[in-house]
Amino acid sequence: MPISKQYNYSLREHNTFGIDINAQEFITYDTVDELIAILNEIKDKGQRVLHIGSGSNLLFTKDFDGVVLHSNIKFIQFVSQNNQDIIVRVGAGVVWDDFCALMAQKNYYGSENLSYIPGEVGAAAVQNIGAYGVEVESIIQEVETIEIATALPRVFKANECEYGYRDSIFKNQLQGQHIVTAVVFRLSTIPILHLDYGQLRDLHSSTETPTAQSIRDAVIAIRKSKLPEPNELGSAGSFFKNPVVPVELFNDLAAVYSEIPHYVINGTQVKIPAAWLIDQCGWKGKCHGGAAVYEMQPLIIVNKNQATPADIMELASLIQQSVYNKFKIKIYPEVNYI
Numbered sequence: 001m002p003i004s005k006q007y008n009y010s011l012r013e014h015n016t017f018g019i020d021i022n023a024q025e026f027i028t029y030d031t032v033d034e035l036i037a038i039l040n041e042i043k044d045k046g047q048r049v050l051h052i053g054s055g056s057n058l059l060f061t062k063d064f065d066g067v068v069l070h071s072n073i074k075f076i077q078f079v080s081q082n083n084q085d086i087i088v089r090v091g092a093g094v095v096w097d098d099f100c101a102l103m104a105q106k107n108y109y110g111s112e113n114l115s116y117i118p119g120e121v122g123a124a125a126v127q128n129i130g131a132y133g134v135e136v137e138s139i140i141q142e143v144e145t146i147e148i149a150t151a152l153p154r155v156f157k158a159n160e161c162e163y164g165y166r167d168s169i170f171k172n173q174l175q176g177q178h179i180v181t182a183v184v185f186r187l188s189t190i191p192i193l194h195l196d197y198g199q200l201r202d203l204h205s206s207t208e209t210p211t212a213q214s215i216r217d218a219v220i221a222i223r224k225s226k227l228p229e230p231n232e233l234g235s236a237g238s239f240f241k242n243p244v245v246p247v248e249l250f251n252d253l254a255a256v257y258s259e260i261p262h263y264v265i266n267g268t269q270v271k272i273p274a275a276w277l278i279d280q281c282g283w284k285g286k287c288h289g290g291a292a293v294y295e296m297q298p299l300i301i302v303n304k305n306q307a308t309p310a311d312i313m314e315l316a317s318l319i320q321q322s323v324y325n326k327f328k329i330k331i332y333p334e335v336n337y338i
């Protein structure tokens with residue numbers, strides 16, 4: 001399909017919360033050349049631009065008064081291979097898990113722990129998606145973009161993307177300035193295993209080295225048992241980031257809550273699971289309007305019954321307040337408010 005333009009278009013099917021808001025204009029494209037043509041046209045009209053993937057980390061708070069773009073650039077190109085490394089270039093509009101499925105099928109290691117994360121390849125590189133001890137930055141070599149203001153291409157090497165925990169240059173200095181068109185990944189034919197997480201540890205006990213496919217299967221089974229399926233119950237996955245606190249504050253809390261789960265980052269900082277903090281405040285299963293805290297995982301806010309953006313934002317803010325009141329820790333949304 002070439003460039004497709006729709007006006008006053010409902011984005012309900014384009015966000016996993018299932019929020020029914022409208023975009024003034026919604027444009028999809030298939031190629032980089034089409035994207036450049038669209039951007040040149042938008043520049044002349046001075047419209048606001050938002051690029052979305054599958055809307056699995058977005059909370060639309062009101063109608064979007066501008067152009068929403070979506071990529072249909074879908075290709076998976078095997079670029080080169082040496083003894084260990086496989087270089088694969090992937091279009092930004094490819095569904096992330098379709099890429100993971102193909103890599104696992106070929107027994108290329110690197111993306112298997114990130115299996116079944118919703119969304120598309122372009123957003124994965126923006127968000128630095130992570131799960132079960134792996135972040136996507138570990139397999140990214142390059143990110144190809146088009147700058148919105150100039151419609152010019154640029155290639156970011158991985159070390160220029162300033163990756164951090166669910167963070168990148170595309171969410172900070174360059175927020176809303178570049179559109180990812182393709183990502184170059186480096187996979188490995190030699191197993192590089194990350195199996196220190198919960199039920200994945202069981203794979204260690206088998207005598208044979210687990211295949212990428214067997215790790216993928218285990219990851220999917222764990223995810224299905226814990227996380228809501230977006231097409232059954234609206235959510236955007238983890239609503240909050242895990243807070244990083246000074247070691248002094250952690251020590252004070254540990255004196256009261258000896259069981260507090262944590263991960264020591266360095267001599268001065270400790271990361272605490274936001275899910276534990278929220279659970280301690282008694283939020284699991286609680287509702288606010290049509291929004292609710294997911295019963296199986298308190299880090300997730302779900303659209304239980306036709307939630308409005310206000311229901312979700314108010315619930316998030318009540319959770320933030322109660323966590324602060326109890327622990328003196330500020331937690332911040334991982335979800336992008338639009």
Ligand SMILES: Cc1cc2nc3c(=O)[nH]c(=O)nc-3n(C[C@H](O)[C@H](O)[C@H](O)COP(=O)(O)OP(=O)(O)OC[C@H]3O[C@@H](n4cnc5c(N)ncnc54)[C@H](O)[C@@H]3O)c2cc1C
Nearest residue numbers: 053054055056057118119120122123129130179180236237
């Ligand atoms: C049930 C569930 C489970 C989840 N589990 C995880 C998890 O385990 N780990 C994790 O990290 N995340 C998780 N997420 C969050 C989400 O899947 C990721 O953040 C994902 O990368 C979002 O992809 P998307 O295509 O839906 O992007 P969107 O939500 O549409 O967009 C996310 C951001 O990327 C930008 N963007 C999108 N496409 C492009 C592009 N081509 N160029 C430039 N910018 C772009 C958007 O403007 C926005 O700022 C989960 C979400 C759900 C609903």
